[in-house]
Amino acid sequence: MNFFFNPDGVAIIGxxxxxxxxxxxxxxxxxxxxxxxxxPVNPKHDSILGMKCYPDISSILCDFDLAIxxxxxxxxxxxxxxxxxxxxxxxxxxxxxxxxxxxEGKKLQEECTALAGKHNIRLWGPNxxxxxxxxxRHVFSFMYSDLWKTLMVPGNVSMIVQSGMLSAxxxxxxxxxGGMGVNKICSIGNKCDVNETDLLEYLIDDxxxxxxxxxxxxxxxxxxxxxxxxxxTKPVVVLKGGRSPSGxxxxxxxxxxxxxxYTIMKHAFKQSGIIPAYDFNELMDILRGFSKTGHSxxxxxxAIISFSGGGGIVTADFLHDFDLPLASLSGETLKSIKEVFPxxxxxxxxxxxxxxxxxxxxxxVYTKVVDAVMHDRGVDSLIVHAFSGICDSSVFRPLARxxxxxxxxxxxxxxxxGEPYHAFKRDLEDMGxxxxxxxxxxxRFLHSVKQHYxxxxxxxxxxxx
Amino acid sequence: MNFFFNPDGVAIIGxxxxxxxxxxxxxxxxxxxxxxxxxPVNPKHDSILGMKCYPDISSILCDFDLAIxxxxxxxxxxxxxxxxxxxxxxxxxxxxxxxxxxxEGKKLQEECTALAGKHNIRLWGPNxxxxxxxxxRHVFSFMYSDLWKTLMVPGNVSMIVQSGMLSAxxxxxxxxxGGMGVNKICSIGNKCDVNETDLLEYLIDDxxxxxxxxxxxxxxxxxxxxxxxxxxTKPVVVLKGGRSPSGxxxxxxxxxxxxxxYTIMKHAFKQSGIIPAYDFNELMDILRGFSKTGHSxxxxxxAIISFSGGGGIVTADFLHDFDLPLASLSGETLKSIKEVFPxxxxxxxxxxxxxxxxxxxxxxVYTKVVDAVMHDRGVDSLIVHAFSGICDSSVFRPLARxxxxxxxxxxxxxxxxGEPYHAFKRDLEDMGxxxxxxxxxxxRFLHSVKQHYxxxxxxxxxxxx
Numbered sequence: 001m002n003f004f005f006n007p008d009g010v011a012i013i014g015x016x017x018x019x020x021x022x023x024x025x026x027x028x029x030x031x032x033x034x035x036x037x038x039x040p041v042n043p044k045h046d047s048i049l050g051m052k053c054y055p056d057i058s059s060i061l062c063d064f065d066l067a068i069x070x071x072x073x074x075x076x077x078x079x080x081x082x083x084x085x086x087x088x089x090x091x092x093x094x095x096x097x098x099x100x101x102x103x104e105g106k107k108l109q110e111e112c113t114a115l116a117g118k119h120n121i122r123l124w125g126p127n128x129x130x131x132x133x134x135x136x137r138h139v140f141s142f143m144y145s146d147l148w149k150t151l152m153v154p155g156n157v158s159m160i161v162q163s164g165m166l167s168a169x170x171x172x173x174x175x176x177x178g179g180m181g182v183n184k185i186c187s188i189g190n191k192c193d194v195n196e197t198d199l200l201e202y203l204i205d206d207x208x209x210x211x212x213x214x215x216x217x218x219x220x221x222x223x224x225x226x227x228x229x230x231x232x233t234k235p236v237v238v239l240k241g242g243r244s245p246s247g248x249x250x251x252x253x254x255x256x257x258x259x260x261x262y263t264i265m266k267h268a269f270k271q272s273g274i275i276p277a278y279d280f281n282e283l284m285d286i287l288r289g290f291s292k293t294g295h296s297x298x299x300x301x302x303a304i305i306s307f308s309g310g311g312g313i314v315t316a317d318f319l320h321d322f323d324l325p326l327a328s329l330s331g332e333t334l335k336s337i338k339e340v341f342p343x344x345x346x347x348x349x350x351x352x353x354x355x356x357x358x359x360x361x362x363x364x365v366y367t368k369v370v371d372a373v374m375h376d377r378g379v380d381s382l383i384v385h386a387f388s389g390i391c392d393s394s395v396f397r398p399l400a401r402x403x404x405x406x407x408x409x410x411x412x413x414x415x416x417x418g419e420p421y422h423a424f425k426r427d428l429e430d431m432g433x434x435x436x437x438x439x440x441x442x443x444r445f446l447h448s449v450k451q452h453y454x455x456x457x458x459x460x461x462x463x464x465x
Numbered sequence: 466m467n468f469f470f471n472p473d474g475v476a477i478i479g480x481x482x483x484x485x486x487x488x489x490x491x492x493x494x495x496x497x498x499x500x501x502x503x504x505p506v507n508p509k510h511d512s513i514l515g516m517k518c519y520p521d522i523s524s525i526l527c528d529f530d531l532a533i534x535x536x537x538x539x540x541x542x543x544x545x546x547x548x549x550x551x552x553x554x555x556x557x558x559x560x561x562x563x564x565x566x567x568x569e570g571k572k573l574q575e576e577c578t579a580l581a582g583k584h585n586i587r588l589w590g591p592n593x594x595x596x597x598x599x600x601x602r603h604v605f606s607f608m609y610s611d612l613w614k615t616l617m618v619p620g621n622v623s624m625i626v627q628s629g630m631l632s633a634x635x636x637x638x639x640x641x642x643g644g645m646g647v648n649k650i651c652s653i654g655n656k657c658d659v660n661e662t663d664l665l666e667y668l669i670d671d672x673x674x675x676x677x678x679x680x681x682x683x684x685x686x687x688x689x690x691x692x693x694x695x696x697x698t699k700p701v702v703v704l705k706g707g708r709s710p711s712g713x714x715x716x717x718x719x720x721x722x723x724x725x726x727y728t729i730m731k732h733a734f735k736q737s738g739i740i741p742a743y744d745f746n747e748l749m750d751i752l753r754g755f756s757k758t759g760h761s762x763x764x765x766x767x768a769i770i771s772f773s774g775g776g777g778i779v780t781a782d783f784l785h786d787f788d789l790p791l792a793s794l795s796g797e798t799l800k801s802i803k804e805v806f807p808x809x810x811x812x813x814x815x816x817x818x819x820x821x822x823x824x825x826x827x828x829x830v831y832t833k834v835v836d837a838v839m840h841d842r843g844v845d846s847l848i849v850h851a852f853s854g855i856c857d858s859s860v861f862r863p864l865a866r867x868x869x870x871x872x873x874x875x876x877x878x879x880x881x882x883g884e885p886y887h888a889f890k891r892d893l894e895d896m897g898x899x900x901x902x903x904x905x906x907x908x909r910f911l912h913s914v915k916q917h918y919x920x921x922x923x924x925x926x927x928x929x930x
Contacts, residue, residue, distance in 0.1 A: 096820070101809035131929030145854055147882050163775030165819060169880045173852070176882045188730060215775060241778040244785030245892040250778045250815050280779065288607045310680060313706040314745065320709030344566035350715050355561070389637070412900055415634045416640040417612050438903070440744040 001194070001202040003089040004124060005133055005184065008036060009064025010140070011057060012086075013079055014071035014095075014362060015040030017048045022094070022142030023070045026130075027051070030068075031135030032149055039064060057082040065089045068130065068140055073097030073105065076112045076126075090194075091116065093126035094142055094164075099190050100127055113192045128189025129164040132171065132183035135208055141187070143168050147175050155181010156210030159293045160199045162188050162217050163241070166280075170215070173284055179429040180288040183208050195220045197228065204232045211290040213283055217241040217251040222268065229272040233456040235290045235448075239277040250356070273455055275448045282441060289411065289434040289445040290452075293336035296409045298454035300380035301327030302446065303373045304350035305366075307357065310414070311439075312350025312387050318443035324450065327379045336372040340365050349373075362391040367398060374402045381409045381446055384433075386424070388416025393427030402430035409449050411435075411442045466659070466667040469589060470598055470649065473501060474529025476522060476553075477604070478544055479536035480505030482513045487559070487607030488535045491595075492516070496811075497614055498602030504529060523850070531553045533595065538562030538570065541577045541591075549584035552826035555659075556581065558591035559607055559629075564655050565592050578657045593654025594629040597636065597648030597773040600673055606652070608633050612640050617719075620646010622756045625664045627653050627682050628706070631745075633810055635680070638749055644894040645753040648673050660685045661678040662693065669697045676755040678748055682716040684877040687733065690695040693739040698921040700755045700913075703734060738920055740913045747906060754876065754899040754910040755917075756758030761874045763919035765845035766792030767911065768838045769815035770831075772822065776850050776878070776904075777815025789915070791815070792844045801837040805830050814838075827856040832863060839867045846874045846911055849898075853881025858892030865896035874914050876900075876907045 010030060016023030027040055027049055031190055040048045043055040048446065052324050056062050057067075057079065063086045069079060073095055083091060109126065116123045124130070130141035134154040148171070161167035167187035174180050184206070186199050196216050203209045219225050242251035243262040254264050269276055277283035302324055303307055306312035319326050329349050342355045356365040373379055384399070387398040396412075403410045410436045412428050414421065425435050436442030475495060481488030492505055492514055505513045508520040514927055521523050522532075522544065528551045534544060538560055548556060563574040574591065581588045589595070595606035595881035599619040613636070626632035632652035639645050649671070651664050659705055661681050668674045671722050677699055684690050708727040734741055742748035771777035784791050794802075794814050806812050806821045817836065821830045824870030838844055849864070861877075868875045877893050877900045879886065890920050 002579060097809070105809070145882070151882070161775075163773060165773035166775035169776065169852070172852075172882050176886065188630045217778060230675070239779070241775050243782045246785060246791045247782040249777045250774070250781055250813075250817075278779075279783075279903055280776075282905075283901050308628060308630035308634060309715070310626075310631035310682070310706050311634065311745075313712045314684060314704070314743075316715055317706065317712040318744075320711060326711045344562070345568070349716075352715075387634070387637075415637050417610070417616070417637050421641065428569065438744055438746050440747075442886050 001122070001198060003065040004092065004122070004131065004194075005138065006136060007065035007090070009039065009062065009066070010034065010036065011039040011041050011060060011064055011067045011242055013041045013057070013067055013069045015042050015048050015053060017045055025069055025142045025144050026094070026140070028071055029139035029141055029143065032146075033139050037062070037064060057086060060086060063087040066140075067091045069093040070095055070142060073108060073126070076108070077115055080112060080115050080119065080121060083121060088121055090122040090124060092124040092128070092130045092140055094128055094130050096127040098126040098192070109190065109192050116193065118302060123193040125189040126192065127164060129167050129187035131187065132182070132185045134184075143171070145172070151175040153181045154183070155291055156183055156208065157181060157213065157287050158184040158186070158203045158206070158211070159213040159215075159287070160186045160188060160196050160210040161201070161215045162196065163215060164189055166215055167215065170284065171278065173281065177284070178426060179435070180284070191220065197221045197225045199235070200225060200228050204228060204234060210234060210294075211287055212236045213287045214238045215241060215283065219265070222265075226268055226272040229274050235251065235275055235452050236273070237275040237277050237283060237286050237290070239280070239283045240265065274451065275452065285436060285438075285441050286445050289449065292429065292434045293409045293449055294430045295407045296449045296453040297380045297407060298450045300378045301325035302381045302383060303327045303376070303379045304383045305369055305373060306350050306352055306385040307354045307387055307390070308385065309352045309354070312352050315383055315413070315439055315443065318349055318440050322443050322447040324443065324447055329373065330376050330378060333372045333376040337369050340368050357390070363395050366395045367389070370399045371402070374399070374406055374408060379408065381450065383411055383413065383442065383446070385415070386414045388414065388421040388424040389449065392420070393424050393431070396428060396431060396433065400433060403432065409446065411446060413439050413442060466587070466663060468530040469557065469587070469596065469659070470603065471601060472530035472555070474504065474527065474531070475499065475501065476504040476506050476525060476529055476532045478506045478522070478532055478534045480507050480513050480518060482510055490609050491533055491535055491559070491607045494604035494606055494608065497611070498604055500562075502527070502529060522551060525551060528552040531605075532556045532826075534558040535560055535607060538573055538591070541573070542580055543770045545577060545580050545584065545586060548586060553586055555589060557589040557593070557595045557605055559593055559595050561592040563591040563657070570874070574655065582656065586734065588658040590630060590654040591657065591710060594632050596652065597647070597650045608636070610637070618646045619648070620756055621648055621673065621915040622646060622678065622752050623649040623651070623668045623671070623674040623676070624678040624680075624752070625651045625653060625661050625668070626680045627656065627661065628680060629654055631680055635749065638746065642749070643891060644900065645749070645756055650736050656685065662686045662690045665690060665693050665701070669693060669699060675699060676752055677701045678752045679703045680706060680748065684730070687730070691733055691737040694739050694745060700740055700917050701738070701753050702740040702742050702755070704748045705730065705744070738917065740917065750901060750903070750906050750911060751910050754914065757894065757897045757899050758874045758914055760872045761914045761918040762845045762872060763791035763915045764841045766790035767846045767848060768792045768794065768841070768844045769848045770834055771815050771817055771850040772819045772852055772855070774817045774819070774888050775848065777817050780848055780878070780904055780908065781815055782907050787908050787912040789908065789912055792841065794838065795841050795843060798837045798841040802834050805833050822855070823915040828860050830858070831860045835864045836867070839864070839871055839873060844873065846915065848876055848878065848911070850880075853879065853886040853889040857885070858896070861893060861896060861898065865898060868897065873909065876911060878904050878907060910927065
């Protein structure tokens, strides 16, 4: 599968000089990152974007690994034949007009799949947005935005997305919200040949991938998929579209997918250690969390450090909802943190630090309380609340170290306004502390982390990136 | 109660010239909005912020309605006596050090409550952040930030918050995220006298309040509270802290609250038409949604207009989770929208408009599809997805009108990056279409809206603001 991601030569069938067309953006995106040979193919042009343009595939003199197909569906069989002569190994078909448009398209898709199989060419798509790689900066997609050039950060999160538009939406969300580095985003559409299981296998072996997210309307080879999930220590987070009867019906017309019985699938997911997600941002948030959290123990409870009594209480309620124990702080810990509290207050977990902050200042208190609580043997994880109006991220530098030293995951809930808030958030995430806007989501993530790492050993790929 | 919100004269007991002290911010906040007489009281200063400062209450020559108390707890009894002589009607006690600090504080609090009762003075707090009014711009609080001066928009959302810090957090979230206009935010702390039920009654009668949100750790007078909720057509959304045993224990030390049995309370909430919330942003999102949604029928199903097949499918899954029917579009509607779709595609609900957009452009398609779907008799609500990369908010102007004309609530899920995204979001919200970042949250809101207005008639206070 590596020739899809790192091909030796790429032809763009349907390259265009018109910025209103996808064929323009494919070429523009490829030339913005890919350093290998690029062959635009379009009989109407001699050159596009300063590159020589070929009237057809046979005019390209050298062999090449990959073709990106963006012309009407009907020409695909002849293109496959021409590609075979150039020893092409894979074709990414980004055009629509195949199985999703009815019987005729389905027949064409099947015909092409068989033909490509005969020539030993792998087909990716059709009806998809191709792929994108945050490390190599290979963007083999017609997506219309240049924003990836400035906003995309390389990281350890890879995704497999069975919806062209959703893969763009996920990417936009990552670019807008930040906090998450991207490895490979794979939009697989109708998956006539390359499917989610093939890519899962590839990503499990990929050393740059630490955590894998999936949006799927169907899973073609369920047994192999589940077996791969059971075999890997990398977290696999799956948002399944078509859980409901009406959603499943819609999936048939979207990507010609048979969504399957979700009740059965949910059970199989659980047995295979798959982490479920239900909403788009939830999938993003859990992936982001895992991208920063490489290990966790499950041998104690969660401590909460809050600057708001109410915040601590609601967080404790969520821990209860997810069956996560609230840590009992040891006498030693309580004695140590008591030093920074006013006489009238005996701190307990959740630790409402505000009365201490009023007495001793925010830095002294966070430093003292964080250190004592993180070292408490009964504490295996920490939820910390912060407010950009009263401090900046520097008070959490010791926490970032402790988190790694002690192997205890930390998540943050942050409140604030404007640039100080956004800077604080960026800093915390850079320190490996994921920030959750939704407290319930954060607790849900912590539950997933503890579940995952209690069953699967620490995965060095995750925190190393 | 109106003297708390619109007093004739305010004294600040503990006004300070030091910007590191709350007593400075109370004065600064009041003078930034309140147009009446202001009396700073502090024996150490002759003037603060250019205002004459009084050594004690007896030095103030005129009577005044309201005192804001921000000196150590121990002095409160004598201040109550002095206030009585000036015919003070209410004291907002923002200092801590009362029932939340143990037996001694509890005794002091009870003593003060009795004393004030004797003098017919109402007490607000203690251990709270006071109040804020988006319309009058009265900010009777020690909150440290001036941001309200530039970011606060008057609106129809009022809140009662039993946590000083959380009321600030809610406000910061509103200021940071926008999209919601503020009426009154009431931080009630230990509620030794004025409690959530008193304020609920006041806000139900308040013509500027259209929707009421509450964070409560306990409800003092449950029967009266529930009766008020049953009696009003205004949506009342409640986030109850201390739902769990551990959360309830934490509530005792936070605001000396007995959280009560949530299982019983949950049932009573439902019977009284209270809309529950569980997370901070969820409370905000539901309030924001209601602030823009004054009516709804419950006589059909929900239509989904999505530019992503996957987006439509997941949204349909959420509708199923919340038992909201997916509308069956009429033959007439389908025939009408079919005109803008390519021949191979027979649209159905969810309406995946992307193939139509590729053929006919985004404006033509949204206009056609929105109009047909909104007029369909089987449709009582609409979820619309949009992407700031392909259009701006102007295509939704007709929808904003249709929504009001037809009395069908509309919510949006919006994707995009940077300023075009934020501008799009602001515009939609200004048009009365709440934007949800979390699709599941949006569907949850729609469920609440349909539930609420099917039981309670349309409330003109909501959409009129």
